[in-house]
Amino acid sequence: MPFPASHPALDRALHERGYAEPTPVQSAVLEAEAGRDLLVSAQTGSGKTVAFGLALAPTLLGEAEKFAEFGAPVALVIAPTRELALQVSNELQWLYAQTGARIVSCVGGMDPKVERRALERGCHIVVGTPGRLRDHLERGSLDLSTLQAVVLDEADEMLDMGFHEDLTFILEGAPAERRTLMFSATLARDIVQLAKTYQKNALRIDTVAGNASHADIEYKAIRVAPNEVELAVVNVLRYFEAPGALVFANTRERVKHLTSSLRERGFSVVGLSGELTQSQRSEALQALRDGHARVCVATDVAARGLDLPDLGLVIHAEIPVNKAGLLHRSGRTGRAGKKGVSVLLVSYTRRRKVELMLQSASIKAEWSGPPSADMILENDRKRMLADPVLTAPVEDEDMLALGRQLLEKSTPEQIAAALIRLYQQKLPAPEDVYDDDRMKRQQEIGKNDKGQPDVPYTDFARGGDMVWYRINIGRDKNADPKWLMPTICRLGHVTKRDIGAIKIFERETKFEITQEMQAKFEAAIALGLEEGVKIDPAVKPGPSEKPVSRWDKKPGAGGDRPEKKPWKAREEGGDKPAWKPREDRPEGAKKPWVKREDNAPAAEGKKPWVKRDEVGDKTAWKAREDRPQGDRKPWVKQDDAAPAAEGKKPWVKRTPNDPTPPGKKPWVKKPAAEGKTPWAPRSDAEAAPAAAGDKPWKGKPKGGDRPWAAKDARGKPAGARPPYKVKGPR
Secondary structure, X not given: OOOOOOOHHHHHHHHHHOOOXXXXXXXXXXXXXXXXXXXXXXXXXXXXXXXXXXXXXXXXOXXXXXXXXXXXXXXXXXXXXXXXXXXHHHHHHHHOHHHOOOXXXXXXXXXXXXXXXXXXXXXXXXXXXXHHHHHHHHHOOOOOOOOOEEEEOOHHHHXXXXXHHHHHHHHHHOOOOOEEEEEEOOOOHHHHHHHHHHOOOOEXXXXXXXXXXXXXXXXXEEEOOHHHHHHHHHXXXXXXXXXXXXXXXXXXXXXXXXXXXXXXXXXXXXXXXXXXXXXXXXXXHHHHHHOOOOEEEEOHHHOOOOOOOOEEEEEEOOOXXXXXXXXXXXXXXXXXXXXXXEEEEEOHXXXXXXXXXXXXXXXXXXXXXXXXXXXXXXXXXXXXXOOHHHXXXXXXXXXXXXXXXXXXXXXXXXXXXHHHHHHHHOOOOOOOOOOOHHHHHHHHOOEOOOOOEOOOOOOOOOOOOEEEEEEOOOHHHOOOHHHHHHHHHHHHOOOHHHEEEEEEOOOOEEEEEEHHHHHXXXXXXXXXXXXXXXXEEOOOOOOOOOOOOOOOXXXXXXXXXXXXXXXXXXOOOOOOOXXXXXXXXXXXXXXXXXXXXXXXXXXXXXXXXXXXXOOOOOOOOOOOOOOOOOOOOOOOOOOOOOOOOOOOOOOOOOOOOOOOXXXXXXXXXXXXXXXXXXXXXXXXXXXXXXXXXXXXXXXXXXXXXXXXXXXXXXXXXXXXXXXXXXXXXX
């Protein structure tokens, strides 16, 4: 389908650039009603910049061929990052070149004074980042009074980066009758809410729904050992040999390390991260565009909007945080109808996360092991034989004459071998990498309907045959499994799963390696270890070899508390003297208690201490079974009706009227409390008569004044009725 006509000057610019057919998003935008607000959802790399550039032409130019004199801007384009803003500015420069448009970019990292002078001279279109645009608005150097259109490119990314407040400030400062175009990779809830607030009757265009994610991108998931990610990056770059490649890492430090490592191996590489200045970032991207650099190692700062020519390969050296990060990273390749490859380097610890991420993004990736050195060399042979230099006609006579001279002095085989040698010298050497067979076996056994393995998968190989080794690091060097295991993995090119038991002794540590990885482990340590580190084969620790715990060591200087003095047994004359009697104690004062030894002499006036045992003078109390008959038995509580013991009087409860027994004090009546009559035992015959006007005494109520009287079984006064009798069974 040919490009639909939009504006004569823009049509000529598209023709000169070689645009023959529009992309889906460009067709949808050009078919929309002129002057209407648009809310567009489109994949990255789908030509959105050209799409909104064409959509702005009727609003900004109308029927005019060119723009009028410079003044306040008539269009404002907001992008999330400096690189994307500069890229949009460059795209609009060639698209509006024949209209006489003046475009000014305002981004962080550039000199604000230069931007301020450019705005004062006048312009038609301003492209910038939210923070710098707000700064110019607050300082009064940016005038939005004549604004006719506002474009928000990658709106979802701007909200994710925390620019909501800045966007609100800019949009509220623009004229209410402006036209607003919003482009986003996804139409999330916050994007829709922003559109409802600042757009009027917007036409919603969704070019993503119903289409496969990045149909021009081939996804590959490569199994790697956790400690061989860097080697896998080298082999993937060598295997595909793309004109341009982008390697993504998650941190700035990782970007520095990968950039240095690839440069050391002979790759033409540049780094790109947020800590670089704007000029350094621009130089890195320009080197990639010019072909001076073939590889760019970057953080997610390069994941949005960057359009790099001939970028055929994206490598995820570290797994992206989420699905959106995966799509935006991969979207740097396979742009504008070109094919591209996105490679994820997956260790066994990240396998499940990557599977879920690919599933949620509806991406089918091809799983395989890392390219081996033999595969790379075979590809090199094929590429060399297919090199157009070998088949191109030679028209230079001097070159032909030199070729004849070489044939006279050397055989064709020697010349061909020298040519191959020169060809291979330009290529970095491939690395020897290891394919993690566990992940391969996991994929071969298949999965059930729920996506779980049909056969249980063993995470650790410690149940198989193991081989013992020792390393000359022990408790004397503060050895700890937390850092010993990563050290062993790094030195021996093995993974955590290949290590079994670890036993730490005073001056060395013994550990197990699976027999399956024995050959690889010994080959790795044969290449050389760190200074002062030595690893040798060992035998299994015997019962007499007891590992040393970190709590077994005495605290002393050089440990976690170097300021503490070393521990030593305390002696007399040491740092603190042993206890001795106080000289200032007054005479006759009690001396402190001292434990008496068995052979200590007895104190004056005391019997010597003897350890008590069963045959001693006294024993612990127990029931005396050996007591002779008739001897006194242990005390037992005597019942009232118990017969008197031999030679004893029977036990009788004493009453106040009983005579006082010999040796006992006479019974004395307790004095009555103040205001009360003294107590005396009362019989029924001595019951007090009822007070005048009162009934005879019954049960005295609590706190009442009536005298006490005995009650019968029914609670009635005695003698009122016959006593109650319990009847037998009816």
